[in-house]
Amino acid sequence: MNQELFRPLQPAAPAQSPVAALQEEAAFGARELDGILHAAEGNVSGGMSLVAPWLAFMDWGAHLANAPMRRLELVRAAAHQWRRLAFADGGATSIVPPPTDHRFGDAAWRKPPFNMFANAFLLAEEWWAMAASGPAGVDRGNQRVVSFAVRQLVDVFSPSNFPWINPEVIRATKDTNGGNFVAGAVHLLTDLQESVSGRPCGPDELRIGRDLAATPGKVVFRNDLIELIQYAPTTAEVRREPVLIVPAWIMKYYILDLSPENSLIRNLVAQGHTVFAISWRNPGPEFRNATLDDYRAKGVIAALDAVSDICQDAKVHACGYCLGGTILSIAAAAMARDGDDRLASVTMFCAQTDFTEAGELQLFITEDQLAFLDDVMRAQGYLDSRQMSGAFRLLRSNDLIWSRLIKIYLMGERDHPNDLMAWNADGTRMPARMHGEYLRRLFLDNELAEGRFTVGGKPIAISDIRVPLFIVGTETDHIAPWRSVYKIHLLNDADLTFVLTSGGHNAGVVSEPGHPHRHFRVGHRPLGALYIGPDEWLADAERREGSWWPAWWNWLDSLSSERIAPPATGSKRYPAIEDAPGQYVLEH
Known part of the structure; x- marks a missing residue:
């Protein structure tokens, strides 16, 4: 394990007088004891401040x-x-x-x-x-x-x-004849067993590598935080510029590689692209001091280094989803500042760069809540996925809590397991320090939008990103409301294509061609064009029926160069390690 992840939470303080040192030690002891109390409260309240x-x-x-x-x-x-x-x-x-x-x-x-x-x-x-x-x-x-x-x-x-x-x-x-209550009791016992074990216990369990995350490929790079998967080509020729996918590390990466028919990755490979995807590690308490910048450097930049080597320095179409899109925008801005021109374009799905209108999640992002959450995470070393999922369910309690309880336990009915449900149950943890930095620096203080977010000790600006942008928002997103996602128009005046699609944070992105009842709107803002507000954009944008995926594929093609023979899997510096989906996606 790389020891850089375990550096102290705060730098060593300068020498103090004996009295000041005694006062500081007493205050530190009080904070520690209060933190223990708050951590115990958090176990009862689901991580919520009382x-x-x-x-x-x-x-x-x-x-x-x-x-x-x-x-x-x-x-x-x-x-x-x-x-x-x-x-x-x-x-x-x-x-x-x-x-x-x-x-x-x-x-x-x-x-x-x-x-x-x-x-x-x-x-x-x-x-x-x-x-x-x-x-x-x-x-x-x-x-x-x-x-x-x-x-x-x-x-x-x-x-x-x-x-x-x-x-x-x-x-x-x-x-x-009352059988619904008997079936409901059976479902309750099964759910309690799953809650204790942390793993699905039903007979129809979908398996990673067989039913999910099954697109053929190889793990070509691994470090403490990521595995990088290179997917096997299915076309005789591919576009020279590869696609690097940066998923969120709040959940497992295979939201974009579910069943074969609705796998965005499999479809993208079929369109003639060389595709790489990051699979983030599910961190335990030993990662408590991993930082947000570790996820940029050891995640995005490390993956980009490998992709550039394997594809012989071809420029890269980088794509980020949710928090993965936010860290990608940070990496892209730092690269632009430092003169690193390896990106051909940037795509972001449901990713925010300005957090002033971050929706109902702001309910849980206050000074009081973050101080309380810091104590909870300090005791654990991470934020558990169950603590996060509880907050997300509360945002849609009618659909995700009460209706579910009635249907399963009173009606005795249970939805047949599907790929999206299986993925949604496969949660991950968030390292304490990284999660605290993310919530405080981005959500609470909005440093990224205001030009105060630093990388390498120097500030970065989203406005420095000059490559074409493709931004996707979803109509009913409770996590990254589309008007919040749209705010990137105010932060960057590069060539920008904005898509608003039906559905929510997950179902709106997993919107394969042929999926019924799907529609989207798309608009293009040329380089340097004047700003149009979200409501005006919505009124003018033409509604199109079907999936937005082909619009993205056409956009990628328009920014790509000639077709070439597929690159080799891995390289001398980054040899293939094992078959996809690798090890990290299996960690619980």
């Missing part, structure tokens, strides 16, 4: 107490909701839930007495959303926390969560 919501509700409550007219307005609103409920139950038009709310989609919810339960809940939900919006003067961050917390609490009392007033559960119970 102080942040308390402070938010104090702020909200104090302002509401000092706003009597606002309270009167809420009373009037409550009376109005009661009138609406009376009219709806009397035969008026039922209360219509938002399009994204699928809890009451079954026709039985529109018939007595179940429509009364649904109408009452939806009206109450509207009122609580209004009440949580708070009076003027509440801190914006606290306002988001209160609204989010109230929404989570109200969702608990949805009539769909109670089997005796849920018509779908009642119907399933009649149809199966």
Whole structure:
């Protein structure tokens, strides 16, 4: 193991007076003891600070107490909701839930007495959303926390969560003579077993290397953080410029190499490209001091060095997904600053470079939360994937928590395992130091967008990237909202193609040709063109049916040179080590 990953968290302090040293030692001891307490709290709260919501509700409550007219307005609103409920139950038009709310989609919810339960809940939900919006003067961050917390609490009392007033559960119970609850109990035991073991226990388990991540190739480079996979060509000739894929290390890389029919990597190889992909290591506590710059240098740059050697110094089309796209933009900006011109283009899928509008994830990125999370990670050496996935599920609790619990444990139904579900369950850990730097420097302090992010002791700027850019956002992304992704238009005036595709953070990217109900919009901004806002862009961009993948392939072809015989697998300096998908993707 490379010892560079284990350097001290902070540099040694200069010599101090005995009194100052004693005070510092006492303060350090107090911090350590507090950190142990916070780590224990984090094991109960899923890594969430218990102080942040308390402070938010104090702020909200104090302002509401000092706003009597606002309270009167809420009373009037409550009376109005009661009138609406009376009219709806009397035969008026039922209360219509938002399009994204699928809890009451079954026709039985529109018939007595179940429509009364649904109408009452939806009206109450509207009122609580209004009440949580708070009076003027509440801190914006606290306002988001209160609204989010109230929404989570109200969702608990949805009539769909109670089997005796849920018509779908009642119907399933009649149809199966109670067998749905027996099946639900079996599913519960299976899920508990998986939770303890950390591995799938069902009979239909999809296997990496056989069903997933199965595109043929070789691992041609390995260091402490990555394995680099070179995929075997399937065409007689390939474009001279290879493609290097930099996935996020929050999850395993094979989101882009799922089943053969929807593998972006396999399709890209079939288009006549030499494709390389980074497979990140799943770090344990020994990686606690790995930095964000380690992921740039030992990840992106190390892979680029290998690709350049294997492909005889051909320029490279670099592609990054999510956090992988962010680290790629950092690497590309540093390369541009230093005169390194090995990139032919940069593609980023759902990757942010400006974090001022990072969506609901900002709920979890506050000074209080990060200080608490630092203590949790310091005790573990990493952030566990279960702690991260809990926060992501809360962002879509109706779909990812409550609806799932009802379907599996009350209805006794379970979705047949698919490749995307298997990948989503295959989480990874995040090194403590790296994750803290990422959240604080990028999310909280927005150093990258503001030109204060340093590489090698000197600042970098996204504006220095001069190669063509291909940027993809997805319409319903809760992790990297597309308007946030779009902000790269403000940071860089190079030739830029922007695609907005249907779907969310994952399903919008895994959008192979032939996938039903897919559409996208694409727009091109030439070098030096004037800025167009996201809403204006959306109004002008033509909607196209189908997958956006062919548009990307055509863009890559337009920036590539002649076709040549496929390069050898590996090189003298980077020989093939073993078959893809390698070892790191199998680590748990």
